[in-house]
Amino acid sequence: MELPNSKMWTLTHMISRKIITASVSGSLFAVLLGLINPFGGTITSFKHYLLTFVLATPVYLMYSFPFIIVYGVLASIISDKLSRWISAKLGAEKFEIMISAVLHLVFGLILRWYSLGASLLFFITDRLLKKNNREYKLKQAMKSLAIPFAVWLIFIGMVWIEHIL
Template identity: 65%
Template sequence: MEVNKIISRKIISASVSGSIYSILLGLIMQNPFGETITSIPNYLFSVVLATPVYLMYSFPAILIYGVLTSIISDKISGIISVKIKNVKSEIIISGILHVAFGLILLFYSLGASILFFITDRVLLKQHKSYKLLQAIKSLAIPLAVWLIFMGIVHLEHILKVN
């Protein structure tokens, strides 16, 4: 039963952090397609266009790789902190392991792993018992982000044509 709660929390963390990560990446690297950005509206449209693309590629990796490596990081840090008899070191060791696992794609995955770690720790600090149904429902967050941004792209296309 404890394993389900951990996995559920990790899935919720992936849903929240993956959505935030794609939006932040869209704001920072809004030009993955190579167009020249000449105005603020052009920048904003580039952000709106890039965000769902980033979400489509990053979220599956964050969900699968992030959840697995986060569980591994937490388990290893828990074992090490018990061995060295310093429970407070668990968060530091876990953070270091999250960063280490996040270096797989350097800048891109490092940002995602740090955001995942922070999100997971915020959820952990709330001392709630997350259920699998909540985890499944949390998958609506990245879907909603994708639909909102794609809806804006579609609206822009409709308004541009008319």
């Protein structure tokens, strides 16, 4: 059965995949950033490191996820479309993935190392999801937004439990 507007249908699936990618990579980015760069000055013990990691992760998630969901999704769509167009113009379709990776990294340079890491994680996550050859629907994309919310709740819950104990 042919859909009436298959171009719009394909765009919807791509946007849905990009939103899922943002949910997964944004959550991973906050956790990794909390592990690598917990704020709080000098770390005096492993317990202090864990506490600052647990405190930093939801903060990183609150500030980075909105940026990743808006800017990351738009930049990724533009990167994919541009790389497809450039590789077609050059007659080098086999280089489309590399061109897309470079464009993702260029868009990721906006905040230097932080956003560069987020864009690389976004690109890898998106390629893994694309490799599955699944058709992602908008309903799945909306459900995926529960991932960063769940990560935030888990870490806030750990902060609360640590505060009580």
